[in-house]
Amino acid sequence: MSDTKRSANNSGSKRSLPSWTNSRENESDNSAKKPTLDGQGEKSSDAETPNKSKVQNENGGNASSLESKSFNKLLEGVVFVLSGFVNPERGMLRSRAMEMGAEYKPDWNSDCTLLVCAFPNTPKFRQVEADCGTIVSKDWIIECYTQRKLIEIDSYLLHAGKPWRKGNGSLEVNEDKKPSVPKKLLKHVEREQPSASTASIKSKGKDTDVARKCFEPSEVKKWAIDDLNKTIQWLESQEEKPDPGELTKIAAEGILTCLQDAICSLEEKQDIRKGTEDWMFLPRVVEELAKFDVVGNKGSLSKEDLRRQALDCKRIYEEELNSLDHERKKNSKVNKEQRSKTGRTNAMSSGAVEYDSDETIEMTEQEIDIAYKALSSNICHL
Structure with a gap:
């Protein structure tokens, strides 16, 4: 009977389908x-x-739509505090974390779950560490935002404490479990890449000759020293100042971060000013690179050539700033030792300061002998 129905259907114009085949859940x-x-x-x-x-x-x-909604909830349940950062970097980190669903607090309290810290062993770091709070580097926030997914936090932890988010953290199952590339390896690769920049610049003719002369290593080293001094002065003029002992370190990090932002813009084929427009103070090297990134200018370089040149400059800046920081620490240690010696000398002679040389009595040997006998006699009668 089923065969009869089938042949009847075949002889017709078209077989009608059951109504349930149109339901969304069974469609596929x-x-x-x-x-x-x-x-x-x-x-x-x-x-x-x-x-x-x-x-x-x-x-x-x-x-x-779901992806966008998920991005806005990546850091849901995270209540964070920033420490050791100055604007514009501070504002950038705060806005990015909040865009991913985190809640910002100006200072650490019992409701906070995460401290994003620039440097270890600061007063704020020790406070949160004592409170068993979790501390992470800024790179974790930046990576989550850039990759638009929750990156595994372990490799970015500065101190592991209480849970870094409230609730059950259901989104944590989506964390990227791939091991992160060691920072030393990244630096090694970054230093190898600029080696082709000189050959690339030479192949461009007169225009690149101008660029090569502009970015002479000796000249770039001078810029690094000048930028460091100017950045320290700028930091000292701000209302929110870092600790005096951290000024040089923060200034150097700010310079390199700004330069890295410029490099990222070049990698994305964007105007170099796009990545640095929010910075209040621009290093000299960034200003010079921008001169060769003008559309329609015959003296401009390609984005790739500029990127390689920027990486070369960053390497020189890193070496020079590290050298200056090492020299500063060395001088600080010497000064500390000298102060310590001076303190011991002053302590040894502090008893003599109370005596006035004008009150000293000159005595002959006979007078000294008489005084000695008188003193001895008085002691015996005690």
């Missing part, structure tokens, strides 16, 4: 399992193609 399964009875059955499948495309487009839009 039915299209996969539907038997092809003859040529007419194939035409029926082709007729459904536009509907499938429409469903796929709708699903694509929903996926994009």
Whole structure:
């Protein structure tokens, strides 16, 4: 009987499908399992193609919406505090973390779950450490924001304490479990890349000759020293000042961060000013690089050539700033030792300060002998 019904259906114009095949939840399964009875059955499948495309487009839009919604909740439940950062970097970190769903607090309290710290062993670091709070470097915030997903936090921890987010942290299962590339390896690769910059610049002719002369290593070293001094002066003029002992370190880090922002802009084929427009103080090297990044200017360099030149300059800056920091620490140690010696000398002679040389009595040997005997006699009678 079933054969009779099948042949009857085949003889008709088209086989009508059951109503349940149009339901959304069974749509994909039915299209996969539907038997092809003859040529007419194939035409029926082709007729459904536009509907499938429409469903796929709708699903694509929903996926994009879900991805955006998920990004806004990456750090949901995180209550964070920033320490050791100055604007514009401080503002950038705060806005990025809040964009991913975190809550900002100006100072650490019992509600906070995470401290984003620039340097270890600062007063704020020790406070949070004593409170068993979790402390992380800024790189974790930046990586989560850049990759638009929750990166594994372990490799960025400065101190592991209480849970770094409130709630059950359901999003944590989506963390990137891939091991992070060691920072030393990244620096090694970064230093190898600029080696091709000289050959690239030489191949460009007169315009690149100007650039090569502009970025002579000896000249770039002078810029690094000058930038460090100017940045320290700028930091000292701000209302929110770092600790005096951290000024040089923070200034150097700010210079290198600004230079790295310029490099990132070049890597993304954007104007170099795009990555540094929020900075209140620009290093000299960034200003000089920007002169060769002008559209329509014959003296401009390609983004790739500029990126390589910027990496060369960053390497020189790093070496020079590290050298200056080492020299500063060495001088500080010497000064500390000298102060310690001076303190001991002053302590030894502090008793003599109370005596005035004008009150000293000059005595002959006979007078001294008489005084000695008188003193001895008095002591014996005691």
